[in-house]
Amino acid sequence: MKHIHPLKALLIGYLGYIGLGWILLCLPWSQGSGQVGPLDHLFTATSAVSTTGLATVGTSNSYSFFGQIVILALIQMGGIGYMTLGSFILLARNRELPAARKNVARWAFVLPEGFNVVHFVRNVVLFTFAIEFLGALGLFFAFRSAGVENAIWQAIFHSVSAFCTAGFSLFPDSLEQFSTNFWVLSIVAMLSVSGATGFLVMSDLFGSLSGKRDRVTLTTRIILHATGWMIVVGWIGLFLLEPSYRNLSNEDRVLASGFQAMSALTTVGFNSTSIPTFAHAPVFLLLLMMILGASPSGTGGGLKSTSVSAALATVWSTLKGRSNVTFWGCEVPAHRLTMAFSSVVFYVIIFFAGGLVLLCLQPEPMADVLFEAASALGTVGLSRGITGDLTPLSKFVVIALMFIGRIGPITFGLALFSGESKPLEMEDLAV
Amino acid sequence: MKHIHPLKALLIGYLGYIGLGWILLCLPWSQGSGQVGPLDHLFTATSAVSTTGLATVGTSNSYSFFGQIVILALIQMGGIGYMTLGSFILLARNRELPAARKNVARWAFVLPEGFNVVHFVRNVVLFTFAIEFLGALGLFFAFRSAGVENAIWQAIFHSVSAFCTAGFSLFPDSLEQFSTNFWVLSIVAMLSVSGATGFLVMSDLFGSLSGKRDRVTLTTRIILHATGWMIVVGWIGLFLLEPSYRNLSNEDRVLASGFQAMSALTTVGFNSTSIPTFAHAPVFLLLLMMILGASPSGTGGGLKSTSVSAALATVWSTLKGRSNVTFWGCEVPAHRLTMAFSSVVFYVIIFFAGGLVLLCLQPEPMADVLFEAASALGTVGLSRGITGDLTPLSKFVVIALMFIGRIGPITFGLALFSGESKPLEMEDLAV
Numbered sequence: 001m002k003h004i005h006p007l008k009a010l011l012i013g014y015l016g017y018i019g020l021g022w023i024l025l026c027l028p029w030s031q032g033s034g035q036v037g038p039l040d041h042l043f044t045a046t047s048a049v050s051t052t053g054l055a056t057v058g059t060s061n062s063y064s065f066f067g068q069i070v071i072l073a074l075i076q077m078g079g080i081g082y083m084t085l086g087s088f089i090l091l092a093r094n095r096e097l098p099a100a101r102k103n104v105a106r107w108a109f110v111l112p113e114g115f116n117v118v119h120f121v122r123n124v125v126l127f128t129f130a131i132e133f134l135g136a137l138g139l140f141f142a143f144r145s146a147g148v149e150n151a152i153w154q155a156i157f158h159s160v161s162a163f164c165t166a167g168f169s170l171f172p173d174s175l176e177q178f179s180t181n182f183w184v185l186s187i188v189a190m191l192s193v194s195g196a197t198g199f200l201v202m203s204d205l206f207g208s209l210s211g212k213r214d215r216v217t218l219t220t221r222i223i224l225h226a227t228g229w230m231i232v233v234g235w236i237g238l239f240l241l242e243p244s245y246r247n248l249s250n251e252d253r254v255l256a257s258g259f260q261a262m263s264a265l266t267t268v269g270f271n272s273t274s275i276p277t278f279a280h281a282p283v284f285l286l287l288l289m290m291i292l293g294a295s296p297s298g299t300g301g302g303l304k305s306t307s308v309s310a311a312l313a314t315v316w317s318t319l320k321g322r323s324n325v326t327f328w329g330c331e332v333p334a335h336r337l338t339m340a341f342s343s344v345v346f347y348v349i350i351f352f353a354g355g356l357v358l359l360c361l362q363p364e365p366m367a368d369v370l371f372e373a374a375s376a377l378g379t380v381g382l383s384r385g386i387t388g389d390l391t392p393l394s395k396f397v398v399i400a401l402m403f404i405g406r407i408g409p410i411t412f413g414l415a416l417f418s419g420e421s422k423p424l425e426m427e428d429l430a431v
Numbered sequence: 432m433k434h435i436h437p438l439k440a441l442l443i444g445y446l447g448y449i450g451l452g453w454i455l456l457c458l459p460w461s462q463g464s465g466q467v468g469p470l471d472h473l474f475t476a477t478s479a480v481s482t483t484g485l486a487t488v489g490t491s492n493s494y495s496f497f498g499q500i501v502i503l504a505l506i507q508m509g510g511i512g513y514m515t516l517g518s519f520i521l522l523a524r525n526r527e528l529p530a531a532r533k534n535v536a537r538w539a540f541v542l543p544e545g546f547n548v549v550h551f552v553r554n555v556v557l558f559t560f561a562i563e564f565l566g567a568l569g570l571f572f573a574f575r576s577a578g579v580e581n582a583i584w585q586a587i588f589h590s591v592s593a594f595c596t597a598g599f600s601l602f603p604d605s606l607e608q609f610s611t612n613f614w615v616l617s618i619v620a621m622l623s624v625s626g627a628t629g630f631l632v633m634s635d636l637f638g639s640l641s642g643k644r645d646r647v648t649l650t651t652r653i654i655l656h657a658t659g660w661m662i663v664v665g666w667i668g669l670f671l672l673e674p675s676y677r678n679l680s681n682e683d684r685v686l687a688s689g690f691q692a693m694s695a696l697t698t699v700g701f702n703s704t705s706i707p708t709f710a711h712a713p714v715f716l717l718l719l720m721m722i723l724g725a726s727p728s729g730t731g732g733g734l735k736s737t738s739v740s741a742a743l744a745t746v747w748s749t750l751k752g753r754s755n756v757t758f759w760g761c762e763v764p765a766h767r768l769t770m771a772f773s774s775v776v777f778y779v780i781i782f783f784a785g786g787l788v789l790l791c792l793q794p795e796p797m798a799d800v801l802f803e804a805a806s807a808l809g810t811v812g813l814s815r816g817i818t819g820d821l822t823p824l825s826k827f828v829v830i831a832l833m834f835i836g837r838i839g840p841i842t843f844g845l846a847l848f849s850g851e852s853k854p855l856e857m858e859d860l861a862v
């Protein structure tokens with residue numbers, strides 16, 4: 001493995017995990033009541049490892065309890081992998097490495113000196129399990145009082161699925177039966193936001209709030225501001241634009257629109273109201289939110305809040321006639337803007353390419369097909385209801401989009417194109 | 432006028448032209464057989480000055496001969512304005528200005544020293560009329576042999592409309608009756624490509640071909656390569672993807688797909704086949720082509736081939752692990768990449784905002800509404816057939832998109848946000 005580029009090794013590693021999950025899901029013990037073909041098992045395995053949550057078959061009836069445990073394990077692994085890798089990248093960015101060091105920068109080495117990887121991973125795992133335990137506890141009581149059967153397993157499954165922003169659900173209609181259940185939706189939202197924000201930002205924030213540190217790092221600040229603003233704008237947008245929400249009481253309307261905006265932006269992908277019956281404008285808004293996505297240090301997908309912030313800051317600088325791009329007075333280095341530019345453009349290229357191929361294969365309206373492509377690439381898992389009707393070829397395309405979305409399009413591209421002789425500056429990948 | 436920012440003056444100037452055109456089109460002498468309201472006259476005037484070609488009413492039956500002359504004059508003025516301004520920008524870019532000069536750079540001054548503006552504008556006007564005359568001559572013979580009535584006026588109107596990439600037509604179904612007429616479509620295509628490429632690039636190319644100069648400038652080379660490749664890719668894409676083209680003979684299929692790709696990319700917006708009956712995948716491809724658009728020195732709209740090239744080159748550099756972005760070995764300065772980044776992002780923001788508002792106002796499928804928005808912002812004029820069904824508010828939105836698309840979104844933004852105290856570096860606007 002020594003001569004394989006670290007990014008290629010990463011790709012191969014994920015392919016291995018998906019392959020392992022596929023084999024396990026194909027086992028007789030994993031099967032539920034329905035007949036599920038091998039392509040659908042591959043789809044489920046990829047959707048779980050990529051924490052997307054798109055499903056061609058119903059998770060609760062197509063898989064046995066053992067099968068569901070396999071899916072949850074794949075989700076958990078995908079989620080922790082996401083967060084540790086993302087955090088490493090952010091840690092590396094918060095620190096200027098000496099030039100000599102940069103030149104030999106490699107995946108595992110671009111970390112602050114004296115940084116204890118084992119220690120860090122242990123903290124991430126502890127953080128994950130602690131939050132998931134609390135979430136499961138809360139969901140257990142909420143589910144039980146809502147009369148849900150098998151509340152313990154349901155609580156564990158949905159807590160992990162929410163924190164890892166996977167959005168897999170054992171209920172046949174995601175969380176639609178809880179559309180007015182404040183506690184279920186709030187707990188799921190808190191889990192999703194924690195997971196999508198990630199350990200590093202959370203610990204930075206808590207360190208600052210508890211007075212351990214003077215203030216949060218610039219990256220944390222950007223992530224928190226961008227995530228907050230995007231959720232608020234999406235929330236208000238969905239509140240105003242979705243006609244079916246007008247039949248709800250004011251409280252339920254606030255809850256429904258807030259949950260759905262949170263769901264698209266954290267890329268968790270649960271739905272508390274029916275997405276296929278949404279009107280055009282809110283569907284388009286959801287589509288945009290799915291493309292924008294979550295934060296680089298967390299479990300979510302999409303373009304990432306840091307890239308989006310860099311893009312907006314660049315536009316703002318240009319409009320104000322400034323020659324440099326700044327956040328709160330801190331100038332963003334040119335090479336990082338270039339990387340943000342590349343990430344955004346490459347993401348859009350992959351989205352357009354995947355969308356175009358799907359449009360050739362699927363008969364559904366363009367909006368629904370592009371929604372599916374954006375959902376897969378952003379590892380969101382919301383759907384206009386066409387996932388079950390995908391042709392075999394389309395399933396392969398969606399599988400590829402989920403996989404690329406999981407790795408991150410620009411990282412995927414770098415893994416394909418980078419020669420061994422040109423080590424990457426990993427610090428830039430998170431932009 | 433001395434204290435108004437040049438870009439604001441530009442905005443006001445175009446608004447004035449549109450207002451003048453509006454008044455002229457409202458006059459009794461301009462009316463044709465139908466009843467046209469003042470909002471539709473404003474729509475026509477904006478569509479003509481912005482050389483878009485979207486029409487809420489039929490040009491040939493709603494306007495008298497005098498009205499058609501007014502429309503043609505607005506198109507001609509919009510087209511020449513486009514090309515002269517675009518050329519000034521490109522001229523300025525091909526030359527590094529001294530730093531002190533840069534700081535006082537203003538619209539009219541960012542030109543090579545000793546540059547004769549009057550001489551240049553005269554050349555552009557001569558070039559325009561010469562090509563339009565030749566085009567009209569060719570179209571006259573082509574129309575006459577096709578049995579078109581009033582062939583002289585039709586030839587003049589369509590020649591000017593093609594060269595200015597306006598796409599206005601006096602035929603009720605654009606050029607659909609000529610879908611297999613090689614000469615009509617070829618002449619229109621040559622006119623559109625000449626106009627969209629622009630005087631500066633054409634003269635640079637001819638200067639090089641005739642041996643007057645060693646080689647074309649870097650900008651010309653980028654524009655020619657980008658335009659060529661985009662048309663070829665679009666051509667092949669439409670050839671393969673549009674199902675209705677499969678009923679055509681091979682020659683006609685090549686002609687139809689080539690013409691439609693050219694039409695979207697030069698943003699002329701004529702159609703020789705019916706766009707509303709296109710399948711999903713080719714519609715999406717057309718949508719993308721309309722967003723990409725033409726060249727900064729010509730009469731077309733869209734994101735411009737230079738911005739698109741900069742974006743692709745940046746991605747390529749990142750994927751290859753290079754720290755700088757180059758074209759044929761020439762490094763692109765960082766501030767120009769930043770400007771390209773801003774242009775692309777701001778264009779997409781305006782497109783999304785306009786699309787979202789239109790989706791709130793229009794009941795048609797999302798694809799058709801977004802197609803209309805992209806067509807308006809790119810000043811293309813292709814439509815899925817919803818232009819006539821736009822609500823009054825939607826018409827205002829489309830008018831705004833055409834106007835912004837005409838000025839160029841980033842230029843529009845600069846005009847709004849730039850204070851007088853911060854002069855712009857006009858050289859960058861063309862990226």
Ligand SMILES: [K+]
Binds near residue numbers: 051053268269380381
């Ligand atoms: K998800």
Ligand SMILES: [K+]
Binds near residue numbers: 698699
């Ligand atoms: K046009």
